[in-house]
Amino acid sequence: MNALRCVRCGYDGALLKEGRAPRCPRCGCDLRKRPALSYAQMEGFTAACSTGLGRASSTEARLIERWLAIGLVALVVIITAAVLLTRELT
Secondary structure, eight states: OSOOOOOOTOOOOHHHHHHOOOOTTTTTBBBSSSSOOOOHTTTTTSSOOOOSSSHHHHHHHHHHHHHHHHHHHHHHHHHHHHHHHHHHHH
């Protein structure tokens, strides 16, 4: 449960345990971009090592929030314009 494994293929050999391999020997996954994790870390039972994954997800979350805010503002402007146009016609 706590053995480090390649997140792509599940390889858990000695090279991953010692942290010597830049790539997974079995599938070639770049372990600097997608570091080996244990099942416990993958499921959130233990804290994963600080590899910058949190930064990527928070940056992605901020980008999504910005686009949602822009969409909401655009929707409010369209609804306001529609209400004002229909009032003028009646």
